[in-house]
Amino acid sequence: MTLLPLQAHHDQAQETLPPEVYEYYASGAGAELTLQEQEQAWARFRLRPRVLRDVSTVDLTTTLLGTPFSSPVAVAPAAFQQLAHPDGELAVARAARATGSLYVCSTRASRPLEDVAAAADGPWWFQVYNMRDRDLTAALVRRAAAAGARALVVTGDTPVVGIKRRVSGTRISVPDDSYLVNLERHLAGLPATAARAAAEQDPSATVDVVGWLREISDLPVLVKGVLRGDEAVRCLDAGAAGVVVSNHGGRQLDRAVPSALALAEVVRAVDGRGPVLVDGGVRSGLDCLVALALGAAAVLVGRPVVWGLAADGATGAAAALTALTDDLAHVMALTGAASLAELDPSLVVPPATGW
Ligand SMILES: Cc1cc2nc3c(=O)[nH]c(=O)nc-3n(C[C@H](O)[C@H](O)[C@H](O)COP(=O)(O)O)c2cc1C
Numbered sequence: 001m002t003l004l005p006l007q008a009h010h011d012q013a014q015e016t017l018p019p020e021v022y023e024y025y026a027s028g029a030g031a032e033l034t035l036q037e038q039e040q041a042w043a044r045f046r047l048r049p050r051v052l053r054d055v056s057t058v059d060l061t062t063t064l065l066g067t068p069f070s071s072p073v074a075v076a077p078a079a080f081q082q083l084a085h086p087d088g089e090l091a092v093a094r095a096a097r098a099t100g101s102l103y104v105c106s107t108r109a110s111r112p113l114e115d116v117a118a119a120a121d122g123p124w125w126f127q128v129y130n131m132r133d134r135d136l137t138a139a140l141v142r143r144a145a146a147a148g149a150r151a152l153v154v155t156g157d158t159p160v161v162g163i164k165r166r167v168s169g170t171r172i173s174v175p176d177d178s179y180l181v182n183l184e185r186h187l188a189g190l191p192a193t194a195a196r197a198a199a200e201q202d203p204s205a206t207v208d209v210v211g212w213l214r215e216i217s218d219l220p221v222l223v224k225g226v227l228r229g230d231e232a233v234r235c236l237d238a239g240a241a242g243v244v245v246s247n248h249g250g251r252q253l254d255r256a257v258p259s260a261l262a263l264a265e266v267v268r269a270v271d272g273r274g275p276v277l278v279d280g281g282v283r284s285g286l287d288c289l290v291a292l293a294l295g296a297a298a299v300l301v302g303r304p305v306v307w308g309l310a311a312d313g314a315t316g317a318a319a320a321l322t323a324l325t326d327d328l329a330h331v332m333a334l335t336g337a338a339s340l341a342e343l344d345p346s347l348v349v350p351p352a353t354g355w
């Protein structure tokens with residue numbers, strides 16, 4: 001069940017955004033089966049609460065790769081936020097700062113990286129698309145590191161961009177001032193079409209990209225888009241500091257397993273070698289609770305933050321994060337957990353069939 005403020009932001013965004021922008025954000029790949037199942041999958045878990053515990057205060061503080069945060073609810077990387085609100089990524093970074101949440105900035109940010117970093121004014125991570133032009137990728141990564149990014153999140157599930165049928169009727173055309181804002185200085189002289197081609201994801205990339213990113217940045221690297229235990233281990237063996245269980249919000253491979261159903265296997269396989277974060281369809285404190293109890297170190301949210309941004313800029317994005325965090329605290333109290341350390345898999349009954 002989606003929390004009321006999140007639903008209200010969504011409805012307002014749907015009413016006010018240009019239809020092609022709304023569809024770009026809302027849509028999933030193919031027949032949107034993964035998109036639809038994603039939210040429902042969290043609700044298929046059942047809870048086994050503890051009783052008579054002191055839950056007069058619920059502590060949601062956590063630490064990710066050595067950095068403390070006020071809440072385990074974090075902002076997923078999402079492209080082209082200026083299409084939702086003129087302040088775009090600046091507003092979302094400010095929202096994350098206001099709520100003490102981790103902010104992950106997309107390679108496809110539509111405001112200059114350095115300005116986003118200044119707006120974040122605290123710990124943030126940079127999501128990497130490994131682009132056809134490796135020098136361009138390197139230049140962006142170095143800029144992110146210089147601007148204070150504390151980790152890189154390389155997205156592994158997007159060797160090519162998923163086809164969104166809903167969008168094709170009203171195909172979004174991202175204006176150059178949003179698309180190229182972070183790229184053009186590295187591609188001086190190239191016409192816009194060639195610049196966009198250079199910036200496409202490189203489908204030949206392998207897991208070796210993890211070592212390369214570490215080398216050029218000196219930052220820890222997490223791999224996003226992992227849905228299998230064996231693949232998580234492969235990423236860690238290649239030098240990853242952690243993984244993000246994700247199917248890209250149902251926007252890449254339709255019929256990919258919902259993140260909720262992949263999480264436990266990945267946590268087991270990772271076996272404490274690094275943090276496992278998760279995203280996809282998280283719309284309530286109960287969804288967060290299940291994820292954290294299954295072993296997620298943090299829960300990323302994508303569309304709810306974008307809807308909040310569209311509805312009310314930084315205030316709306318912060319309201320979405322606060323609503324999820326407050327709801328998490330409430331259901332943790334009902335579960336008998338006063339801190340994140342008291343969440344464990346014994347609190348959760350998985351769906352009977354696995355499906
Ligand atoms: C509009 C939009 C743009 C996105 N852009 C990126 C991106 O640039 N890089 C990336 O790794 N993931 C991107 N994602 C995927 C999100 O990081 C995240 O995996 C997904 O949105 C989580 O699902 P949720 O929207 O149901 O919370 C995007 C998602 C949306 C909805």
Ligand SMILES: CCCCCCC(=O)C(=O)O
Pocket residue numbers: 079108158161174248251
């Ligand atoms: C038009 C290029 C789309 C880049 C991918 C952004 C993304 O990850 C997403 O929309 O999802």
